[in-house]
Amino acid sequence: MNAAPDTSTQASEGPAPQQQSLPRRILARLGRGAAWAVFALIVVMGLAFFGGPIPLGPAEDAVSVIAMLVPWMTVPLIAFGAIAIAAAVLAWRAKRHALLTAGVLAGLLAALMIAVPFAAASTAAEDHGAALSWGEYFAAPDTVTPDQTETYAVIDDEKLYVDVYLPEQPAATVPAIVYVHGGGWSGGTRDESAAAQQWLADQGLAVFSIDYRLASPPRWQDAVGDVKCALGWVRANAGDYGVDPSNVSIAGDSAGGQLAMMAAYTVDDAQFPPSCETEEAPVTSVMGWYAPTDLTTLTADSDMPASAEGYLSDYLGGTLEAETERYEASSPLTHVTAGLPPTMIVQGEADRLVSTAQGAALADALESAGVPVTELDLPWTHHGFTGQWGGWGSQVLRPAVAAFLEEHVAR
Structure with missing residues (x-):
């Protein structure tokens, strides 16, 4: 007479974990790649903006052009910073420590590129009787003829x-x-x-x-x-x-x-x-x-x-x-x-x-x-x-x- 199969071990172990489907794994990798690309872009902009001249021959001018463009890119910087922080939160949940650290640092760097010029301008504005306006800063230019x-x-x-x-x-x-x-x-x-x-x-x-x-x-x-x-x-x-x-x-x-x-x-x-x-x-x-x-x-x-x-x-x-x-x-x-x-x-x-x-x-x-x-x-x-x-x-x-x-x- 055959003995009944012992199911106690199977019951205690529970169902086997399900692996992510291939499309989800691909999307996850693409998402991480995009996040790293945003981080890299923020770092390049930050180094150009806060750093001094870099003796790189013709590339020296290119770095300076990037620095000059940063004040025109406040809205993209806000978006990039938000992406960086969102990626950091997801990385924290997934226990991806390198991505978490990079996301936090990139988000802070984006914030500094916005905050530092504003703080300096606020001091200068007090000296010259100017009242700074965020509304005017973000307003679309008037059409002037x-x-x-x-x-x-x-x-x-x-x-x-x-x-x-x-x-x-x-x-x-x-x-x-x-x-x-x-x-x-x-x-x-x-x-x-x-x-x-x-x-x-x-x-x-x-x-x-x-x-x-x-x-x-x-x-x-x-x-x-x-x-x-x-x-x-x-x-x-x-x-x-x-x-x-x-x-x-x-x-x-x-x-x-x-x-x-x-x-x-x-x-x-x-x-x-x-x-x-x-x-x-x-x-x-x-x-x-x-x-x-x-x-x-x-x-x-x-x-x-x-x-x-x-x-x-x-x-x-x-x-x-x-x-x-x-x-x-x-x-x-x-x-x-x-x-x-x-x-x-x-x-x-x-x-x-x-x-x-x-x-x-x-x-x-x-x-x-x-x-x-x-x-x-x-x-x-x-x-x-x-x-x-x-x-x-x-x-x-x-x-x-x-x-x-x-x-x-x-x-």
Whole structure:
């Protein structure tokens, strides 16, 4: 007679554990791979943003570009940080300690890239009477269109245009400001800073944002001459816009700031004549936002030397060694003398392209010459920050610019 099978052992052991199906295992591996990819991206951004220059030859410029893009990527950073923390929670449940640690660290790094610039901007805002707004920071840019667009000159068959932004409720006569766009002397457009130009118009100024001829060929004299031509056009047509022709200022960002200062500092200089028939006259004031001021040291000062050298070579027609006189002549610092117009120099302390040493050198020279100078250094702020008009740097900039205009531009 056969004995009954003993089921006590089977009952005590319970059912055998079920292994994950193949599709689930594949999805899990893909998920972990995606998480590691996000972690790596955050780390690369963090190292570029918080780290100093890395001597990697051409790659040095690429690292700096990544750092410059971080302030524009707050929303993706929030998403990446959330993914990192979510992955860390899942890793904790699955007892995957390496993934857990990496997720926590990546999430913290993403948070720091958002928090540190805000904290620094908050301190700067208190110093300049600015009120920071997260709503403005995240708001979509307004669509801005000029009130008019005119041709201010035709040179070598090339039409040069000017966009005009007027105050909504102008006084009998208003001051004017000519705005010169940046772009490394070889790019950029007159409408790329439209939000800033509209803001200036809202302060009661008539704003004239201009074209100029771009490199290459070398435009180191032509571009300055075009800016002077535009200044003359504004004065000649002042009555059409309710402008006081004796109260015309000039401003620009990056390469445009250098051109603005050159036009302001070289009145009646035979080496930099206007490119059209017009009389020159001193401007009321000049502003240079993250502008190079000494072209002979720009590349050496820069954390993006390959980019700086390329821009300069196209603009000036050769290297510093080959065209030293052009580099010196095209540096606003070279032309500092007593009697220049009040100058505002704005610099981002984290600018990888144009070092703060550029603005500081010009400010010191102007002060020594007795020229009224306002210097504004913005912490954790990168090159081109005014393109993000709701960003922290721009929010701190605005009241400082308003104060400068209030002091030096009669309205």
